[in-house]
Amino acid sequence: MSQTHDFQDPTDPRMNDAVWRAHDLLRAYAARDRAAIVEHLAHLEDDQLEFAKGVVANF
Numbered sequence: 001m002s003q004t005h006d007f008q009d010p011t012d013p014r015m016n017d018a019v020w021r022a023h024d025l026l027r028a029y030a031a032r033d034r035a036a037i038v039e040h041l042a043h044l045e046d047d048q049l050e051f052a053k054g055v056v057a058n059f
Contacts, residue, residue, distance in 0.1 A: 021040065028036035044052065
């Protein structure tokens, strides 16, 4: 069985929190609220930030 990244498992209980955080980040980005964007990104761990960069690069 292959390993998946934690956030690729839709049954992971952290997924709901991650979805809401992503929604809030998207709203801050759409509003061009730099302070809110920095605040949201500051709470990510290094591996989460790298994963987010990959997602944004494909967006």
